[in-house]
Amino acid sequence: MNLNPKIAAVTERIRKRSSTGRRAYLQKIDTAAAAGPNRTSMSCSNLAHGIAACGSTQKALLSANIAPNIGIVTAFNDMLSAHQPYEPYPHLIRRTAADAGAVAQVAGGVPAMCDGITQGREGMDLSLFSRDVIAMSTAIALSHDMFDAVLCLGICDKIVPGMLIGALSFGHLPAVFVPAGPMLSGLSNREKAKVREAYAAAEIGRSELIAAESAAYHSPGTCTFYGTANSNQMLMEFMGLQLPGGSFVNPKTELREALTAAAVRQVLILTRLGSRYPPLGRVIDEAAIVNGIIGLLATGGSTNHTIHLVAIARAAGISIDWSDFAELSQVIPLLARVYPNGEADVNHFHTAGGLGFLIGELLDAGLLQREVNTILGHGLDRFTVAPTLTGGSVEWRESGRQPGDRSIIRKVHEPFQEQGGLQLVAGNIGRAIVKVSAVEQQHRAIEAPARVFASQADFAAAFAGKAIDQDLVAVVPYQGPRANGMPELHKLTPYLGVLQNRGRKVALLTDGRMSGASGKVLAAIQVTPEAANHGLIGRIRDGDMIRIDASEGVLEVAADLAGRQPTASGPRAQTQGMGRELFEAFRNTAGSAEEGASIFQEETLTPKQLGEVA
Helix, strand or coil, X not given: CCCCHHHHHHHHHHHHHHHHHHHHHHHHHHHHHHHCCXXXXXXXXXXXXXXXXXXXXXXXXXXXXXXXXXXXXXXXXCXXXXXXXXXXXXXXXXXXXXXXXXXXXXXXXXXXXXXXXXXXXXXXXXXXXXXXXXXXXHHHHHCXXXXXXXXXXXXXXXXXXXXXXXXXXXXXXXXXXXXXXXXXXXXXXXXXXXXXXXXXXXXXXXHHHHHHHHHHCCCXXXXXXXXXXXXXXXXXXXXXXXXXXXXXXXXXXXXXHHHXXXXXXXXXXXXXXXXXXXXXXXXXXXXXXXXXXXXXXXXXXXXXXXXXXXXXXXHCCCCCCHHHHHHHHCCCCECECXXXXXXXXXXXXXXXXXXXXXXXXHHHCCCCXXXXXXXXXXXXXXXXXXXXXXXXXXXXXXXCCCCCCCCCECCCCCCCECCCCXXXXXXXXXXXXXXXXXXXXXXXXXXXXXXXXXXXXXXXXXXXXCCCCCCEEEEECCCCHHHHCXXXXXXXHHHHHHHHHCCCCEEEEEXXXXXXXXXXXXXXXXXXXXXXXXXXXXXXXXXCEEEEECCCCEXXXXXXXXXXXXXXXXXXXXXXXXXXXXXXXXXXXXXCHHHCCCCCCCXXXXXXXXXXXX
C-alpha cells in the first residue's frame, strides 16, 4: 500500500527544515569515513598502546589492518537488573569475532542510573542529564579511532538515547544495538499499582509495600512494564538498529545468547572490510526518525521520547518538534495495550506477536516507511520477523498476520483508539505533552482550580494532612531542565490516583517529567517554556481555573499571567549535594524539553564552513 500522505508530508517537511544541518552532518561523517579508521597510519607508539593487551593473533591482525575491530561500549553494572546480564557479553562478543577472523575490544563504559531507584530522591535530579554524560562517554570511548564498527550494550531509560547520540558523532561507523531482555513476569503491574495506592491511602504498611515491589522487580532483566527502557527497545527495531524480534527475549536463555552472537556477525558484514557499508549516520535519517515517532505512537510508548527523539534527531543534523508528533498522531492508531496502558506486560506483548507483527501491520497499511536503510540492508520489511533457535543458531521466521491476543495487540482496522498514544496540548500557558493511552476517555479533559506545590514532597504532605480532597489541577513548576534537571514526578501518581478513585476530577500540570510509566491520571507534562526560563507556568496561583483538554489540544488558564510576577524564584530543592553541584553548567545551558533538553546546543556548521575547517 502507498505511504499515507500525512506521513509523507511530515517527512518531507522535516527534510526541508533540516536540509542545511543534515547536509553538514553527512559531509562531516563522509570526511571521517574517508580518513579512516586506518590503524596502520598511526605511529607505532600509538598503535602499540592500543593493542598492548591483545593476544598475538589479534596484534597481528590489527597491525596489518586486514581484519575489522569492533568497539564495544557497555553500560554493564551489577546493581541494576537490566544491565547485570551484560557482564558476560564482552567475552561472548570477542569469541564470536575471533571465530570470524576479527577482533573486538571493550572501548569504554558508560554510566547507567535507574530512575526506579532514584524516584523522589535527590539523585533523580541527575537522571535526565545522565543522557548527555552517556553521549560524551560514548564519544570518549570511540575517540581512539581504533574501530571499524560499534556494538552498544545498553537498554534503559537514558542509556540507549545517550549511546545513540554519542555514536552519531561517529556516524561514519556502522553500529548495532544489543539488548539484554526483560525479566520474567512477576507480580502483575496492575496489582502492584493497587498496592501502591493502598499504601498512599495508609491502608497498608511498608512491609506489605516492599513485598509487592520485590515480587514485581525480582530478577535480572528490564522491568516488564512498557516504560522508557522497553520503549527504547521498540525504537531500535523500528529504526532498524537492532536485530528484529530480539528486544523482549529474556536474559540468560540460549536464544538470547545466540542473538548476541548474531549481532556480532551482522556488524562485521557492515564494516568497510565487509560486504556492505551502511554507516550509522545514514541509517538514522529523516524517514527513520519518523518511523521511530510512529512506533512510539502506535504502541503508547514513553513520553520521555518526545524529548529523546528530538535530541537524537539533532545529533544526526535533523530538526523535529512536537508538532510533528501531533500531526503523525492524527493518522497513527494505538495498536498495543501494555501496562500502564493495559493489563499485559512486555513478555505477554512479545508472545502475542510483538514488534514483528506491529511493523508488518503498519507497513501493510501504509503507516510506516518501508524504504529505509537498516542494519540488515534496505527495507523495513526485513523486520516483520521473529527469531527462533535451530541447531544453536538463530533463524528468523515471518511473524503471523493475526494477533495472538486481541486484548494486547490489534490490527489497524480494529485499533484500541483511532489516534496515537501521545497528544500535544497548547495555549496561554505554553506547550505540553499528554500521554492519553492510559487515560480513560472521561478523564481526558478537566476544568478545575489550581493548587500550586513546590515539590512532590509538599503535595504528599498536603495529602497526608487531608488538606486536599477536591477537584484540582496540581501545578508543580520549577521542575524543568534549567531548574533542577527535570526529574520524574512519579511520587505524585498514587496520591492523584487515590483522589480520582474517590470521584474527584484531578490532573497534573508540570514542567517536569512523568515518563513511560505515566498512569491513569491526566497529566500535562514537560511544559515549555519552563518556569525557570520565564515560562508562565511559574506565575500560576492557587485558585486559577485551568483547562486541560487532551482531545482538543487545549492548555489554558483563566488568568492574566503576563502581568504577574513568578510565584517563586526557583525550586526549594537544593542544587548542592548528591553530585548536583557538578551539573550547574548543565542546568545553565540546557535547552527546552521540546528542543531535547540537551546541553548540546551547538550551531551546526554549514557544508561551506566544514570545508573551510577541513
